[in-house]
Amino acid sequence: MKSVSIIIPAYNEEKNIPLVHQELQKIFAACPNYTFDIFFVNDGSSDNTIGEIERLTAIDPNVKYLDFSRNFGKELATTAALNNCQGDAAIMVDADLQHPVELIPEFLKKWEEGFEVVVGVRNANKSVGILKKIGSKLFYEIINRIAEVKVVPNTTDFRLLDRAVISEFNRFTETNRMTRALIDWLGFRRAYIQFEANERIHGDASYSFWKLFKLALNSFISLSLLPLKLAGNLGVVITLLSGIAGFYIFLGKYFFHWHFASTFSDSENLAILILFMVGIVLTSIGLMALYIANIHSEVIDRPMYIIRKKKV
Numbered sequence: 001m002k003s004v005s006i007i008i009p010a011y012n013e014e015k016n017i018p019l020v021h022q023e024l025q026k027i028f029a030a031c032p033n034y035t036f037d038i039f040f041v042n043d044g045s046s047d048n049t050i051g052e053i054e055r056l057t058a059i060d061p062n063v064k065y066l067d068f069s070r071n072f073g074k075e076l077a078t079t080a081a082l083n084n085c086q087g088d089a090a091i092m093v094d095a096d097l098q099h100p101v102e103l104i105p106e107f108l109k110k111w112e113e114g115f116e117v118v119v120g121v122r123n124a125n126k127s128v129g130i131l132k133k134i135g136s137k138l139f140y141e142i143i144n145r146i147a148e149v150k151v152v153p154n155t156t157d158f159r160l161l162d163r164a165v166i167s168e169f170n171r172f173t174e175t176n177r178m179t180r181a182l183i184d185w186l187g188f189r190r191a192y193i194q195f196e197a198n199e200r201i202h203g204d205a206s207y208s209f210w211k212l213f214k215l216a217l218n219s220f221i222s223l224s225l226l227p228l229k230l231a232g233n234l235g236v237v238i239t240l241l242s243g244i245a246g247f248y249i250f251l252g253k254y255f256f257h258w259h260f261a262s263t264f265s266d267s268e269n270l271a272i273l274i275l276f277m278v279g280i281v282l283t284s285i286g287l288m289a290l291y292i293a294n295i296h297s298e299v300i301d302r303p304m305y306i307i308r309k310k311k312v
């Protein structure tokens, strides 16, 4: 029998822990061909989340957990769970029941069909504000333009990962990470399942607009060096334009006595000289970006390639 770990990051979810456990029991009963365990990660909650989890471990031997010393964020909570879970596959769900666990049998079906990653795609989220909606649209727009991995819009962390994918995922060492983007980077055979996000029952969404904004900015920086390279490109353009202008004025004034070239005042000439210097500085920053890019890719120490199967 195949085993499946249900991974649940939890930050201040004391009311939702028993609920999600109860909902999952129904699903487990409907899938008798698998053994399940529930893997909670208490991400430094300030409420009694850990108490609720421990209470469950006393009555259900299939409940496992990690208890973080402080809040590290959902990305690292799911990472820790993936690093430590035992199942032949893992399914990540939110503790707040916004991911419909009724779909788990469908995820398993896709897995049996040979897909190694099954991704939940959100149709609509009733409780999401307009600011968050626009923000997320913008985020996907930008990241797909600048980052080296393509991120499919509205894909969520509600995912199934095969053991082969988990083993590869466990090789990532970077701390600033977006779990979803890393899984996308890994490749493998992927299937998508549409779902409608439920309303959150208890507590508040802890990802505020600003927390998401920070996460987005972090993703841009860790997935792309475009912002720095832009400075370099701007520098090249400024240097070229002001260089040409300066050269034209120099030749026209002192050698050919062109009328237009001699109409430039001293301060205008100075302005062009300064622009030229600024252009050189920006160009150098762009060059440094290339070196940083090199260092960056060595430091995060990503696996160089990913192998699905091996026969040697």
Ligand code: UDP
Residues within 6 Å of the ligand: 008, 009, 010, 011, 012, 013, 043, 071, 072, 073, 074, 077, 093, 094, 095, 096, 098, 204, 205, 206, 207
């Ligand atoms: N979460 C976490 N650490 C955090 C913030 C959130 O582990 O610092 C968990 C949270 O308990 C929930 C999931 O991540 O299970 C999604 O969080 P939330 O519902 O706040 O975000 P949203 O629904 O807006 O994606």
Ligand code: MG
Residues within 6 Å of the ligand: 094, 096, 098, 200, 205
């Ligand atoms: Mg939520």
